[in-house]
Amino acid sequence: MRINYLFSGISKEQGFNKVQRERLKKDIKNNDTIVFIATTFDDYEKNDLYYNNLIKHFKNIDITFNKAYLIDNRVDKDLAKDYILKSNIIFLMGGDAKKQIDSVKEYDLFETLKSKEGIILGVSAGSMNQSSRAVYKNDYNNYVIEDYEGLGYIDINIYPHLDFNNIDYLKEVFEVSNYTKTVALPNDSFIRIENNNIDFVGEYYTIQNSKITMPGHEYIKINHTGTVPLETDRLVLRRTVKSDIDEFFFIQLNPNIRRYLGTNRLGDDLEKNRKYFNEEKYNELNYYRWTIVRKEDNKILGCIYLNIHDEKARTAGIDYWIREDAWGNGYTTEASRKILNFAFDTLNINRIESCGGKDNPGTYKVMEKIGLKYEGERKEGIFYYYGGLENLVLYGITKEEYKNNK
Numbered sequence: 001m002r003i004n005y006l007f008s009g010i011s012k013e014q015g016f017n018k019v020q021r022e023r024l025k026k027d028i029k030n031n032d033t034i035v036f037i038a039t040t041f042d043d044y045e046k047n048d049l050y051y052n053n054l055i056k057h058f059k060n061i062d063i064t065f066n067k068a069y070l071i072d073n074r075v076d077k078d079l080a081k082d083y084i085l086k087s088n089i090i091f092l093m094g095g096d097a098k099k100q101i102d103s104v105k106e107y108d109l110f111e112t113l114k115s116k117e118g119i120i121l122g123v124s125a126g127s128m129n130q131s132s133r134a135v136y137k138n139d140y141n142n143y144v145i146e147d148y149e150g151l152g153y154i155d156i157n158i159y160p161h162l163d164f165n166n167i168d169y170l171k172e173v174f175e176v177s178n179y180t181k182t183v184a185l186p187n188d189s190f191i192r193i194e195n196n197n198i199d200f201v202g203e204y205y206t207i208q209n210s211k212i213t214m215p216g217h218e219y220i221k222i223n224h225t226g227t228v229p230l231e232t233d234r235l236v237l238r239r240t241v242k243s244d245i246d247e248f249f250f251i252q253l254n255p256n257i258r259r260y261l262g263t264n265r266l267g268d269d270l271e272k273n274r275k276y277f278n279e280e281k282y283n284e285l286n287y288y289r290w291t292i293v294r295k296e297d298n299k300i301l302g303c304i305y306l307n308i309h310d311e312k313a314r315t316a317g318i319d320y321w322i323r324e325d326a327w328g329n330g331y332t333t334e335a336s337r338k339i340l341n342f343a344f345d346t347l348n349i350n351r352i353e354s355c356g357g358k359d360n361p362g363t364y365k366v367m368e369k370i371g372l373k374y375e376g377e378r379k380e381g382i383f384y385y386y387g388g389l390e391n392l393v394l395y396g397i398t399k400e401e402y403k404n405n406k
Contacts, residue, residue: 003027003194004120004153006127008160009187015057017188019201024063027119031066032088038072039095039125041103047072050093065089077107084112089119092126096140101129101148114151124160127191131157135179137172147179154193157182162189162205177207219312223348224285230342232334237290237304244291245277246270247300251323259387260360261321286311292322292335301326304335306343314350316343320366327362337370344402353396357382367395371405 005024010016016024036054038047051070058064069075069083084090090113092100104110113120120130128134131150135157137143159173162184173184185191189202206213230237249270252258281287288306293299302322309315318339322332343349354372356363368374372395381392397405 001195002117002120002153004130004192005122006130006154006158006185006191006193007121007123008127008162008185008189010054010057010123011187012053015060019188020190021061023192023201025061028063028089030062030064033067033069033086034065034089034091035069035071035083035087036091036093037100037104037109037126038070038093039097039100039103041072041099044072044074046095047093050095054091054093071107071109077109080107081109081112084109084116087118089121090116092120092122092129094124094126096138097125097128097134097136098138098141098146098148100125101134101150104129110151120153127160127185128158130154133157133180135176135182137176143172145176145179154191154198158191159184159207160187162186162203173207174210174212177210181206181208183207220314220348220350222286222308222311222314223346225346226285227282227288227290230290230338232338234295235301235331235335235338236293236295237335237338238293239282240289240291240303242274242277242279244300245274248303249273251300251302252321254324255386256324257321260357260363260384261386290335290339292320292331294326294331301331304332304339306339309353314348316347316349316352318343318352318354332362332366333369336366340370340397340402344399348399350399351396352402353394355382355392355394357384357387357390358393359387359390364393364395371402372397373401 007020010020036051038050040046047070055068067087069087071080071083075083101110104113122130128136129150130153132152132155133147134150135145135147136159138146157176157180159176159182161169162173163169163186173182176182184205184207186203189200189204191204192199192201203215227239229239252261282289286308288308290304292301292304294301302320304318304320307317307319309317318336320332320336340352343352352372354367356367358377364374375394375396377394378392380389383389
């Protein structure tokens, strides 16, 4: 069995981050044997510093080793191979990736590493060399394109140290992506592989042929039904029909109602109002307008709307009006609560909002009664044709808040 870790980066000062630490402690037992493989085999001072730093980082997360070896030019080929064969853990260090793979081949360790079981760790260059094919621009060699066979633990080209603020880096990785599919990893991210199951931990970005896959969120669709009939204890909410238009017209002639009804001039010609009514609109599944009818006498009281504001955010607004001689009986609250329940429970709306002129307290009192919360005020935020400029009060409630209120 083999477990691979491909770290983009390990902090020199802080060592392993929280997630790296948690994963490593599950996989590595104390008193195992580890061998570190340098990148530049003849840079002894750098190798010793790197080796000692990594040992310290392991110790800081309570992982200690029975034996810990370092392979560079101070170790002969036979002993280097022996270190690999008797170690449970291999650590491919960071630095010059091409030099590391060349030295591994020169020491006849390439095939031994390819077939090695146990835990294989790598950081930066050591992660890049775990790929079947490593392609990158070599900053140790005048940024020439390197393209060579890696150890073959993963069939994706790895590009560590992703930094979206580094434009030169981004140009570089996009150029490389034209050679092979490449995964770019920010410093805190890493890949864990066990039994060919690849686990990307943290952010990662796949780039191929100069196209990057950016993570996003799929939006949840609204369960549109159209204007279906609804009922409360005292009311029927039904689809508006053409014969309602005359009643609406005469109710809305009342100045106390008309004042808050529209930002444009309302129709003052009954015949035109009749012609304006579009019954086909009700065949659209995302259109919601109900006539409010009192059960006891079948009297039309008003109208209530659910206006879809944003399909992807699943937001909608409730608007309503009711005849003046029905005010003060809770009909608007009763109808609005039914629409609120319908919106959240049936349509899967995520947010309901409503607004009204500040000089119309009856409107926002209804909002408060059905659970909407005050969210602010926009000074002179609305223009009513029959009322002029007014301050606009805003109310809203999310689906989560609605559930908590139940």
